[in-house]
Amino acid sequence: MPDLITALDIESKTFSRAIRGYDPDQVDEFLDHLAETLRLMGQQFSDLEREKMCLEEQLKEYNNLKDTLQETLLMAQKSAEAKNDAAKQEADAIISEARAKGERIVFEAMNERDRHRRDAARFSDMKRVFKSDMAALLTKFSSLIDSIEDDVDVTQEITVVEEHQAE
Template sequence: MPLTPLDIHNKEFSRSFRGYDEDEVDDFLERVIQDYEALIRQNKELEERLADMTERLKHFSNIEESLSKSIIVAQETAEEVKANARKEAQLILKEAEKNADRIVSEALNKSRKIAMEVEDVQKHAAIFRARFRSLIQAQLEMLESGDWDRFDQEVSTTVKEPAVFSNGSA
């Protein structure tokens, strides 16, 4: 069992003729030296362990700090990516709206143009029907008039007469 400071303090040496017993004092000092050396070794080991633990603590503190910084950078990057995605989405949406407006405008213009062409065709058809109706009515009036009878007679008399050719033979 190692000596305690109280043991050293309370140690009493027996008196001999010339003072303390030298052998007893030497034995005690030997025990003190051994215990003291053990304490020095133990203290040195503890100091080394403390230095190692301090070094490891610094290492882990650095890792923690790096991780914290990395998390912050990752969060900032994520926010930037989100903001850029929102901006890009807005740009795409605006472009799509412009394209939709352009397509609708073009469709309306084509629709108007086609409506005008349909109207033009309807006018031409109406004019054509009116002219065709007039022609048919004129033809009907001609059929109903007596002019056809006279035409039939002229055609009949022309057909009965011999045809005269330019060289004089029939």
């Protein structure tokens, strides 16, 4: 890489005098202007270098922040998925438990219904037996009553015969 000319190089440069050369005052003025321009450009370059370094540092910070945000977002997504999966599992468990409970309630209700049907059938049988027994008892009482009336008639006839005999 060739050596770069600095503002100091321009200011300190001297030329030999020639008879028909350029006007030394104009050359000096131009060189002064060129030196000042180079000094300003050097200053701007230094400023731009510092700004570039600051911007690069900020870029590193932003990249670190971006990486952190991406990791955080990924963790949040995983956490949300885990919570969603856990909630789904809990919901499935609740639904399964509710189904089992519902089936148990239906089973118990059916057993209760069957028990009531058996009780109703037993009571119906008891009613039928009671009616039959009551009818038999009433028939027996009717027979007894009829036989008592016959006995009363017989007793009255015996009394009438005894009265006739006594006379």
